[in-house]
Amino acid sequence: MKKRLAITAFLACFVPTMTTQAQTTEDVPPKNIIFLIGDGMGNSYTSAYRYFKNKSTTQFVNRTAFDGYLVGQQMTYSQDAKENVTDSASAATAMATGVKTYNAAVGVDNNLTKRQTVLEAAKKQGKSTGIVVTSQITHATPASYGGHDKSRKNMHAIANDFYDEKINGQHKIDVMLGGGKAQMIRSDRDLTKEFKKDGYNYVTTKEALAANTNPQLLGLFAKEGLTKKLDRVTTPDLSVMTNAALKQLDKNEAGFFLLVEGSQIDWAGHDNDIVSAMGEMTDFEKAFEAAINFAKEDGETLVIATADHSTGGFSIAKAGNYNWYPSIIRSVKKTPDYMAKKIKAGSSASTIMKKYMKFSLTTKEIKSVSDVRKKSVTTIDNAIEKIINTRSNTGWTTSGHTGDDVNIYAYGPSSSQFSGHLDNTDQAKKIFQLINGTEKTIIDK
Ligand SMILES: [Zn+2]
Missing domain, CATH: 3.40.720.10 (Alkaline Phosphatase, subunit A)
Structure with a gap:
């Protein structure tokens, strides 16, 4: 016990000096x-x-x-x-x-x-x-x-x-x-x-x-x-x-x-x-x-x-599938919001989607956006995001x-x-x- 105290006292003499030295490099304001x-x-x-x-x-x-x-x-x-x-x-x-x-x-x-x-x-x-x-x-x-x-x-x-x-x-x-x-x-x-x-x-x-x-x-x-x-x-x-x-x-x-x-x-x-x-x-x-x-x-x-x-509540993978596919996300060249605005303004959903979503889209996927093209930008935007979230296996909870x-x-x-x-x-x-x-x-x- 005594010995430990002696060591502590011995160290205490040196610790402040060591701290001061550290302050000159790492801890200086x-x-x-x-x-x-x-x-x-x-x-x-x-x-x-x-x-x-x-x-x-x-x-x-x-x-x-x-x-x-x-x-x-x-x-x-x-x-x-x-x-x-x-x-x-x-x-x-x-x-x-x-x-x-x-x-x-x-x-x-x-x-x-x-x-x-x-x-x-x-x-x-x-x-x-x-x-x-x-x-x-x-x-x-x-x-x-x-x-x-x-x-x-x-x-x-x-x-x-x-x-x-x-x-x-x-x-x-x-x-x-x-x-x-x-x-x-x-x-x-x-x-x-x-x-x-x-x-x-x-x-x-x-x-x-x-x-x-x-x-x-x-x-x-x-x-x-x-x-x-x-x-x-x-x-x-x-x-x-x-x-x-x-x-x-x-x-x-x-x-x-x-x-x-x-x-x-x-x-x-x-x-x-x-x-x-x-x-x-x-x-x-x-x-x-x-x-x-x-x-x-x-x-x-x-x-x-x-x-x-x-x-x-973004999650990397969802629904029991142990995979996340960022290649899908990388292949999309404009935001869904940008595409939705173009479609709302009158461009064909198929043309816009094929132009900016560089993965093989199914007829059903294109139809899911085309079907809502007359609705609000938000509705079109959500339809595009749904495809990307499904394909990339991205989860959201809120x-x-x-x-x-x-x-x-x-x-x-x-x-x-x-x-x-x-x-x-x-x-x-x-x-x-x-x-x-x-x-x-x-x-x-
Ligand atoms: Zn915030």
Whole structure:
């Protein structure tokens, strides 16, 4: 016993020194933080994406860009009087403010009190900040980092927050890229004009985005959400927007906080549309790689990627068949939504389906879509998705969210702090610790 105590005492003399040495490499607070959220990107999505990337049906040689950075999982549940499965607003508020709240809450707690977000904390410390998303920039997730409202539905008020809620006399978000012109340009207010007046560059095309040299940047590339990855022609990819944001944010010697969201993985899940889900995963993976590449070169950047919840109850195989067929999904070249709109507009179902669904369609399958061609776009869309889900043996249990834990990926200084089994509120607490030197969550007055 005595001997053990002696050894412990002996070690105790050295442990602090060892810790200090470790801090100089791994545990030093990062200058920059890039936080990526795959909205709705449950574990079945990240696993399925690995199947999707591998052409072989039995071997899974190619890992995804995420795999090598897996550090843990987090709980996602919300603190809602009626629901314990989270929505995007509640989950984002938890990750942004460190406080569990009710579904639909944007940057406020259960008492409707405004809570400081990690983006606001970064701004307060003199860092630059950005949000880069494929939804409206005022949608639930980015809203919960940049705004405060009792409901995610109040997107006009949230847009106003982005402009009106200043920190140290400055606008709180330096770079905003995504969709949502409808929320920013309105009859009562044109926030694009207001931001321009204050020195922001306002861009609406890929070319103008590439040409931007202004550290304060507002880029809106769609009225609502951006065109889906598979259907995109002129809209910038998430990785392109991420790199454009990093270029500007990196100019600040004090560092930055950047939120990047693959917003529409979730939308595909709600729609039970596996083609769009994998398309959006492709887009999000590229953005993650862009963040990792930046961090590797920079050396002072922490990258964290996670999800807010899972969507659709998506399963890799269903109905007792031990197979999933991603080759079917890979062979579809446009989203079912795109095809449905074409068919609704008068194109023949057979022509459209044969053009974009490059597997041998049966007469019965074509008829199942052709029969509903006069009905709503949603009905046509569902008929196409049914064929793809059946052929690929993809399972879905809901059009809503599910309460599964989700993966956490991390890289860079202090990344080890995000390992293990966390709660979604820990994301904010740990980032507050890195930015403010304390885990404390703050009421934002
Ligand atoms: Zn979500």
